[in-house]
Amino acid sequence: MWTTIAAVKSALHKKIRDLELPDVQVLYGDRVDRKRASVWLGATELSDSEPTAFRGGARVRRNEDYIVHVHAEVLGNDVERTERRCIEIVGRIEEALAADPTLGHAVPGVKSVTMSSLRLNTNETDTGPIAHAELGLRVKASLA
Template structure:
């Protein structure tokens, strides 16, 4: 379904607008480990495609899918500061989801975009403290085929 992809693009633009300067935002992972704060969009899935009605003509289909938002923060010193920065990035992504929700017309058929779950992993490395965030964003909509 193109709906999930179109929402992914809208979410990418909203995240770019929401994060402060100094945070690299990319559509896909770049592999550039030189950045201290970066956010990118990961896996996209169409989890549930359910026919919504039986009728002549275009058939409505309820779509539920997910977009994973990944973030990495590397800071000198404290793992506490790295994890705090990861949660700050999570809040920016939540704000971006709210921005997309406030203008559902940006993607035809979109009904809702919201963070569903997140996980943060923190460690100390030779470069400093490292924190990785994975935020699962649920997308719901209805398309006509």
């Protein structure tokens, strides 16, 4: 396997879907016609990839370290309740990963998937507040 990125995103999507978050649409990627509460996988940034062993004629072993961005968005009527709901959604995702940081060993080589950052932004519109959280998940993996 060249990189674990696609396999990890697929496993994350399944894990988030399996949480069965009430009234939350779980998408693999962003789309225009989202529901009032949605979660989707965003960009991935490979921040570090270092060789760990060199073998004659064989693929170089290396470690990967990257961030997968998970987005949650809630449209509501009250700013504070909308923000709390958005944080509750990403909190459930973080709790699930804290309990199973290897994604159930679904992807060979994945050592851990843990929260590395959280950003919350709220906009007020004519139709009500929109809270948007971006959860950065750090993935550490070892490739043969």
